[in-house]
Amino acid sequence: MGGFDPGLHFARVGGDPVRDAFPARRPVPPWNGRSPVAAEEIGSRWERALSSAPTARKRLAYVHVPFCANHCLFCGFYRSPARPEALDAYASLVIAELDLEASRPGVSGAPVHAVYLGGGTPTALAAGELARLLRALRHRLPLAPDCEITVEGRVLHFDPEKIDACLDAGANRFSIGVQTFDTAVRRHQGRRTSREELVRFLEALRDRERAAIVFDLLIGLPGQTRDVWRRDLETCIELEPDGVDLYALNVFPGTPLHRAIEAGKSEAASPLVEIGSFYAEGVERLMAAGWRQISNSHFARTTRERNLYNLLIKQGADCLAYGAGAGGSLGRLSYSIEPDPERWAAAIEGGSKPLVAMREAGPAQAVHDAIVAGLEQGRLDLARARVPEIERIEPLLAQWHAAGLLEDGGPVLRLTTAGRFWSTNLARALADFLAPAATGASSPLRGAQAFSSLATQRTSA
Ligand SMILES: C[S@@+](CC[C@H](N)C(=O)[O-])C[C@H]1O[C@@H](n2cnc3c(N)ncnc32)[C@H](O)[C@@H]1O
Ligand code: SF4
Numbered sequence: 001m002g003g004f005d006p007g008l009h010f011a012r013v014g015g016d017p018v019r020d021a022f023p024a025r026r027p028v029p030p031w032n033g034r035s036p037v038a039a040e041e042i043g044s045r046w047e048r049a050l051s052s053a054p055t056a057r058k059r060l061a062y063v064h065v066p067f068c069a070n071h072c073l074f075c076g077f078y079r080s081p082a083r084p085e086a087l088d089a090y091a092s093l094v095i096a097e098l099d100l101e102a103s104r105p106g107v108s109g110a111p112v113h114a115v116y117l118g119g120g121t122p123t124a125l126a127a128g129e130l131a132r133l134l135r136a137l138r139h140r141l142p143l144a145p146d147c148e149i150t151v152e153g154r155v156l157h158f159d160p161e162k163i164d165a166c167l168d169a170g171a172n173r174f175s176i177g178v179q180t181f182d183t184a185v186r187r188h189q190g191r192r193t194s195r196e197e198l199v200r201f202l203e204a205l206r207d208r209e210r211a212a213i214v215f216d217l218l219i220g221l222p223g224q225t226r227d228v229w230r231r232d233l234e235t236c237i238e239l240e241p242d243g244v245d246l247y248a249l250n251v252f253p254g255t256p257l258h259r260a261i262e263a264g265k266s267e268a269a270s271p272l273v274e275i276g277s278f279y280a281e282g283v284e285r286l287m288a289a290g291w292r293q294i295s296n297s298h299f300a301r302t303t304r305e306r307n308l309y310n311l312l313i314k315q316g317a318d319c320l321a322y323g324a325g326a327g328g329s330l331g332r333l334s335y336s337i338e339p340d341p342e343r344w345a346a347a348i349e350g351g352s353k354p355l356v357a358m359r360e361a362g363p364a365q366a367v368h369d370a371i372v373a374g375l376e377q378g379r380l381d382l383a384r385a386r387v388p389e390i391e392r393i394e395p396l397l398a399q400w401h402a403a404g405l406l407e408d409g410g411p412v413l414r415l416t417t418a419g420r421f422w423s424t425n426l427a428r429a430l431a432d433f434l435a436p437a438a439t440g441a442s443s444p445l446r447g448a449q450a451f452s453s454l455a456t457q458r459t460s461a
Pocket of ligand 1: 218
């Protein structure tokens with residue numbers, strides 16, 4: 001059984017599934033099914049990966065810019081303050097990092113289909129630095145002609161000069177962290193821009209008509225009542241961006257928001273039941289306005305929006321990574337780059353890429369990736385994903401169907417809106433169940449009887 005607890009995977013039957021199918025959302029850890037490479041072998045394994053021709057799958061590149069003007073209370077991604085000296089040096093260092101490997105077969109040997117400049121806050125870099133970095137990426141990496149090139153940013157310190165610099169250097173998509181349009185809720189989280197300033201900026205960006213514009217909206221911020229959420233949705237729809245992400249707020253331990261709530265200095269974040277119901281309302285409202293859902297969190301209004309990077313990363317595509325704190329994958333290896341900007345910079349100046357951790361995919365990785373990717377898009381064909389011993393999970397699928405998470409009992413899983421909201425719980429369950437079966441060991445599933453008794457316990461809980 002390997003410590004596996006099937007009871008964790010049963011949904012509540014009889015409630016409102018989007019609000020209470022599970023007591024908590026369960027993440028799928030990014031390293032699931034991968035085993036660590038010993039520290040002394042990381043260098044040689046990396047060399048070997050760079051020397052090998054890439055497999056023919058779609059590939060990505062990610063550049064991390066770890067600087068932010070301030071630490072927004074809710075954020076679990078904050079790393080470093082935006083000090084001018086660090087910002088000024090950063091683009092040159094990333095370009096030096098690109099140069100270390102640009103001519104190696106593992107990098108140059110196959111096209112890259114999507115590039116993401118993420119953070120932190122890439123738009124904290126000066127206009128000229130953003131342009132230099134984007135041009136270097138285009139010249140040093142084998143970008144496909146239809147490559148999606150996204151710059152992530154926030155409105156603070158993002159001005160027309162930087163927008164032009166990014167567009168002229170080839171960016172074709174901006175992902176803007178809006179979070180909420182409500183000035184009071186924003187300011188409480190450390191977002192200084194008011195609703196009016198934000199709307200003006202977004203209208204001007206959209207009206208250039210030169211790139212896809214997508215927003216991030218958070219669900220569940222303290223003070224984000226149902227009325228605030230409805231106004232957020234209406235404002236988003238009125239602004240007519242190309243796409244939007246609806247993210248359920250996680251109050252990560254260690255974030256300023258977590259500390260503030262613990263100390264009684266902040267109102268609590270919304271309970272999960274409310275977040276689920278806000279999500280369902282968001283899906284319904286966007287669909288009614290003619291948008292289409294292209295992943296569990298992502299919605300597109302126009303044909304220009306593809307959300308390519310985010311979809312491909314979920315499919316387990318190779319991702320060439322650059323910058324302090326970036327993570328990537330090449331062939332069977334996943335790797336993390338030194339997160340401390342000073343240590344990272346020292347290593348790059350010394351001519352080496354500072355990899356601090358590496359993992360190797362196990363035999364179940366392809367099945368795992370197919371499960372995560374299928375569920376992310378709301379449709380998982382178990383046979384096409386090469387999930388072994390499908391008949392052994394039929395009772396689980398029937399239980400999820402009864403709970404309102406699946407449109408029917410399989411074998412092609414089609415997620416309801418509730419199923420989409422809880423998709424990481426479903427992915428985690430399938431990954432936990434199926435990885436041992438995929439390696440040839442016996443599956444932990446015990447059959448229908450165990451499922452029904454556990455289901456009964458959960459239903460009556
Ligand atoms: C890596 S952050 C960078 C965003 C950008 N720097 C900004 O400030 O708008 C990308 C997105 O992650 C989301 N995010 C950050 N903290 C989160 C949390 N605690 N729970 C859920 N989503 C979160 C936000 O919507 C944010 O826009
Ligand atoms: S939300 Fe953006 S700007 Fe704020 S701390 Fe997180 S990454 Fe930095």
